Amino acid sequence: MSAQLGTGSRVEHPHFGKGVIVDYSTESYIIWFKSQQGTRAISKDYDELKVLQATEPDGASDKITIADIEQALNNILDQRLHDTQMVPIAARWKRGTMELKPGDTTLQSKEVPIETFFHKIVMVRDRLRVMEQKINAHKVMTDDEKVELQQYITAIYGSLTTFNVLFKETHHQFKGAAGKD
DSSP: OSOOOOOEEEEEOOOOOOOOEEEEESSSSEEEETTTTEEEEEEEETTEEEEEEEOOOOOOOOOOHHHHHHHHHHHHHHHHHHHHOOEEEEEEGTOOEEEOOSTTTTTTTTTHHHHHHHHHHHHHHHHHHHHHHHHHHHOOSSHHHHHHHHHHHHHHHHHHGGGGGGGGGGGGSSOOOOOOO
């Protein structure tokens, strides 16, 4: 391709279909393809890229592109996914301890504050939720792969329902597959 294309140019790729140039560098175009629901870097030298509607490069670097918007959205989501929510422990467990006794009576037992243990359980739950969201938003995995991984996560939630007794509010509790606690 000999002509330089600017942001907003409409193109067609033999494999990815129709797309719009959202950014470019000296060697490649960043093109958003509807079929991919994302962007791909395509070399400016790629001969099979068909130009449907050309826009002149204007050299203005202060234009907001789809790539900029995607990056901003990803940053916001990352911040939100890593925010920890205050989850209250049931009143009867406050200031309580959990004693771990080894089967061998010659060994020393260990006491752990229940609130410390509860905090770890909540962190596991929150990280599972982040994993779920990342799986569901994954651009490369097939729906079948997503469903398979989601089933593993649901099974993990089911295994953790034992700890629901520690939660003050039921909407914070673990929920496995219906009827399989």
